[in-house]
Amino acid sequence: MTPLGKAADLADVIDRYVADFRAFAGNGAGGAPSWLKEIREDAIARFAQLGFPTTKQEAWRFTSVAPIAETRFVRAPGSEVPVSESRVEQFLLRGAAGPRAVFVDGRYAPALSSRVGLPQAVEAGSLAAALGAGGGSELARAHLARHVAWRESPFAALNTAFLLDGAFVHIPTGVALEQPLELLFISTDQSLGPAVTHPRNLVVVDRGAEAAVIEHYVSLARGLYWTNAVAEVVVGDGARVEYYRVQSESRDAYHVATTHSQQGRDSYLGLHVVTLGGALARHDVHTVLDGTGAELILNGLYLLGGTQHADHHTLIEHARPHCASHEFFNGVLDERAHGVFTGRIIVRPGAQRTDSKQTNNNLLLSTEARADSQPQLEIYADDVKCTHGSTVGPLDQTALYYLRSRGLSTETARSLMTYGFAAEILGRMRRAEVRERLDRVVRDRLESGAAARAA
Amino acid sequence: MLEIKNLHASVEGHEILRGVDLTVRAGEVHAIMGPNGSGKSTLAQVLGGHPAYTVVEGSVLFEGRDLLAMKPEERAREGVFVAFQYPVAIRGITNAYFLRSALNAIRKHRGEEELGPVEFMDRLEDKLQVIGWDSTYLSRPVNDGFSGGEKKRNEILQMAVLEPKLAILDETDSGLDIDALKTVAHTVDKLRRPDNATVLVTHYYRILTHIAPDFVHVLSDGRIVKSGGKDLALELEEKGYDWIREGAAVA
Secondary structure (H helix, E strand, C coil): CCHHHCHHHHHHHHHHHHHHHHHHHHCCCCCCCHHHHHHHHHHHHHHHHHCCCCCCCHHHCCCCCHHHHHCCCEECCCCCCCCCHHHHHHHCCCHHHCCEEEEECCEECHHHCECCCCCCCCEEEEHHHHHHHHHCCHHHHHHCCCCCCHHHCHHHHHHHHCCCCCEEEEECCCCECCCCEEEEEEECCCCCCCEEECCEEEEEECCCCEEEEEEEEEECCCCCEEEEEEEEEEECCCCEEEEEEEECCCCCCEEEEEEEEEECCCCEEEEEEEECCCCEEEEEEEEEECCCCCEEEEEEEEEECCCCEEEEEEEEEECCCCCEEEEEEEEEECCCCEEEEEEEEEECCCCCCEEEEEEEEEEECCCCCEEEEEEEEEECCCCEEEEEEEEEECCCHHHHHHHHCCCCCHHHHHHHHHHHHHHHHHCCCCCHHHHHHHHHHHHHHHHHHHHHHHC | CEEEEEEEEEECCEEEEEEEEEEECCCCEEEEECCCCCCHHHHHHHHHCCCCEEEEEEEEEECCEEHHHCCHHHHHHHCEEEECCCCCCCCCCEHHHHHHHHHHHHHHHCCCCCCCHHHHHHHHHHHHHHHCCCHHHHCCECCCCCCHHHHHHHHHHHHHHHCCCEEEEECCCCCCCHHHHHHHHHHHHHCCCCCCEEEEEECCCHHHHCCCCCEEEEEECCEEEEEECHHHHHHHHHHCCHHHHHHHHHC
């Protein structure tokens, strides 16, 4: 068992974070507006109350965060770590062609970022900058930490307490972005020991605006570090957003994230989650359909190998009538990987004519891989259509024979079926340029997995 | 083309085929009829190479070569095609991609150049027309969300694209409405050539009114108990299978 079981140790861990917060608040965070300082104080107090979760809590039953609690992380100094432009271009899903905001160890890197093709009225840059000038942006104040349920989550509370920088994106009313905007987060610096960053992103898409945004996590270094990210995505009435969240951290990293979306009337949000990296990853997705006629596609893929553990904890909240949510998560688990999926759907009283569909399919490529899948439906309205289903298992032998009976070799049939599992999710991505790049990433990943199995 | 001798096969320890003999020559259409549980589908699956079935005894030669020694994919590449009674859905893989992969695997085996997506689509056009489909079926995942009739048509489309020497249709007619049945029968008929052969495994006489078989065989309790011409099918339609079974028991 972990040494963390003792109450005294747990208290020590919390004290350490509180002490670090005091140092942070008294030093680096001095420039923040007073309203933000108050939120941070509330957040660290809340974290101190909640502490790190344990597997005794239902929401954390399959995922132990003891490795995170036990490690003494230092806040990434965010110094001038040199990252070459060519390196950044390799990471970018869209290459150098499109607009991007690049963050190195949690801090905005203007020299690596580009507004190419963005209309003047669009904001796409540093949250720190938006918070800094003259009491901070009114827009940031109106939305920041107002949506995400950080009081219920120790990790979101910790992120909020240490909130310093991240992406601030604003697409004004009626503006349509031509190209996807990529937000790239690069972890580099482990020079002071295992580092933690708390990237905080706020994306506000106003009424009738259209945008595709990519939130992308990558790493330059191996070794242990921890990313604890939070994103709040606000989709205005009639707005249409494709939001891609791609986690390609190093295989040694810990990645904890909360994504919260809030949708207005008749809006569309395609929220696509692709999880490839991390030794230990947990992603809480909380989507609120908060306007009549809103539509959500929550579409996720996790490809895990080695001893990777990834837990996707999703909550779709139907708060208004006539909304549709379609959730699809597929997992491909190889070697000794462990995938966890929880899909909670809440239909609030009065949210009539809700149409909600959820599926989670897990493909086990090895006998030691494992998947846990749990749907949770809470329906408080009577005129609704809700369905859910999940599967866990190896490649279907009959399907394998079917493909072979058409001339494909066993190996080709296996890889085709495995790829199909991923392709089913990729196929729902509406931006062809993003879908095609991710398709390449996924194929490479599956091929290297197959090569490792064959070796 | 196909020579089956004294074929015995079992599944999960139960012997289903108990000495099947059958010879099929190029240009011929054979119908294999019989009651449920007689072993019709087992015969089709054994010829396809389904791993769940074990051949206990006997031999099968395809163009003089030992078919039973070949893997399922080798049989397909040599020109054997089995249309499944229950076609399987392949999630995430489009029909077009699947068909092209299958065709290219076979072309590669024959030493022919593999086809790119554009060339392939060109060739597909008239095959689609034959079964009355538009290209939307090509961008859908293989059999995923297809109706029973659509799945059967998809089998026939695969057959049309892969151009096998020997096609074995395992109850392709069951569960089809009359229009779908006509389309399927018409397509099979159209694909008849002097150098290929078809084995229709069926429970019903209906499809045989659209495809005239050269030979009709009755399978009962794992053996072919009666063979004849097209008239035998009509006799079965009128009298049912019981008289055959009784006759077999007496003999």
